[in-house]
Amino acid sequence: MTGFSDAAALDDPVGESLRGHHAHLARRLGGAVTYVPEVATFSAVPAEPDAAAWADLAKLLGPGAFADMFSCPAMPPPDWEPVFVLEGRQMIWTGHGGPAPSAAEFGSDVVELGARDVPEMLDLVERTRPGPFRPRTHELGTYFGVRDGGTLVAMVGERLRPPGWTEISAVCTAPEARGRGHAVRLLRTHIARITARGDRPFLHVAEANSGALALYERLGFETRKHVTFRGFTTP
Ligand SMILES: CC(C)(COP(=O)(O)OP(=O)(O)OC[C@H]1O[C@@H](n2cnc3c(N)ncnc32)[C@H](O)[C@@H]1OP(=O)(O)O)[C@@H](O)C(=O)NCCC(=O)NCCS
The missing domain is CATH 3.40.630.30 (Gcn5-related N-acetyltransferase (GNAT))
Structure with missing residues (x-):
């Protein structure tokens, strides 16, 4: 089919939404971004995040908070405790x-x-x-x-x-x-x-x-x- 957008945006669907169409429902700190909690749990960091990006997200969410990284392939620092892992498509x-x-x-x-x-x-x-x-x-x-x-x-x-x-x-x-x-x-x-x-x-x-x-x-x-x-x- 023609006229369809580049599928690359689908590699970071949460970040692309929060920085674009859903910016009015986002909370941000540096490169870290998350939905207002009543709307959705999902958070995103920039591609290939450094320690500062994860620190920004930790600060944005607060200590001991749930960080739902959706399908983000990057792993947070080792002191972030895994809560769930789910295989999907x-x-x-x-x-x-x-x-x-x-x-x-x-x-x-x-x-x-x-x-x-x-x-x-x-x-x-x-x-x-x-x-x-x-x-x-x-x-x-x-x-x-x-x-x-x-x-x-x-x-x-x-x-x-x-x-x-x-x-x-x-x-x-x-x-x-x-x-x-x-x-x-x-x-x-x-x-x-x-x-x-x-x-x-x-x-x-x-x-x-x-x-x-x-x-x-x-x-x-x-x-x-x-x-x-x-x-x-x-x-
Ligand atoms: C998946 C779900 C929404 C389907 O709802 P539904 O209204 O029964 O679906 P439909 O009646 O439109 O069914 C469409 C077809 O899929 C089949 N189907 C639906 N659910 C199925 C299931 N769990 N397993 C196998 N086949 C299923 C139906 O038999 C039907 O086949 P047919 O057209 O040959 O008769 C429903 O099973 C559900 O709520 N599941 C739990 C929530 C869930 O898993 N949602 C998807 C999250 S990604």
């Missing part, structure tokens, strides 16, 4: 799952979610565990949900925004509403909107989440690279 939408759908095809039960829906979004995340989600995570982009008899049963939203790209995230359907095509419909709605504004969709998935991985491949996502997600406690 970064996938980009190639369009091979068919042409981008038009947003008009998707039924009146698909609704845009906002601040007043946050308690229900948090409850759905608690029950489905699609990944980290905070009370203001929805401010990172547009979130769509499916309501069944008024109850929120599925949602999908936008998260990281490196230049030219939009990450699709928080893909989840309540256990009792699965297998009805809600996730596919919401994913296709986002693909349509993102490609219509000239961006290209991408996402991250845990290696062990074979169900979601197969779903994304069927929709036209391909693995760009394998990544390791890491979190630490600052000294």
Whole structure:
């Protein structure tokens, strides 16, 4: 496909978002940058960070704080205690799952979610565990949900925004509403909107989440690279 941005921005999706589209949701010190904690846990340092960059991030987050480095390949100093390691993939939408759908095809039960829906979004995340989600995570982009008899049963939203790209995230359907095509419909709605504004969709998935991985491949996502997600406690 033509007109898509350079994939190099995807090597540091957190830093590229925090220094660009999400600068209004960022806290910075020197080269270190992190999201406002109510929005997201992710932090970033410059490529090939030196000791000063890690010291800036430690100061920014405070002592004994959670440092979620997302897929950053650089390792912090040894006095940063590892909290978690998770193998995963970064996938980009190639369009091979068919042409981008038009947003008009998707039924009146698909609704845009906002601040007043946050308690229900948090409850759905608690029950489905699609990944980290905070009370203001929805401010990172547009979130769509499916309501069944008024109850929120599925949602999908936008998260990281490196230049030219939009990450699709928080893909989840309540256990009792699965297998009805809600996730596919919401994913296709986002693909349509993102490609219509000239961006290209991408996402991250845990290696062990074979169900979601197969779903994304069927929709036209391909693995760009394998990544390791890491979190630490600052000294
Ligand atoms: C992944 C998930 C969102 C799918 O939701 P859903 O609304 O049931 O998905 P759909 O009904 O649109 O299913 C699409 C297809 O994927 C299949 N599928 C969905 N979840 C699957 C799973 N866990 N394992 C295997 N196949 C799965 C469905 O059978 C369906 O196949 P079909 O079209 O041939 O019938 C849901 O299982 C979920 O919330 N999982 C927990 C949270 C999660 O892991 N999110 C992804 C984070 S990256």
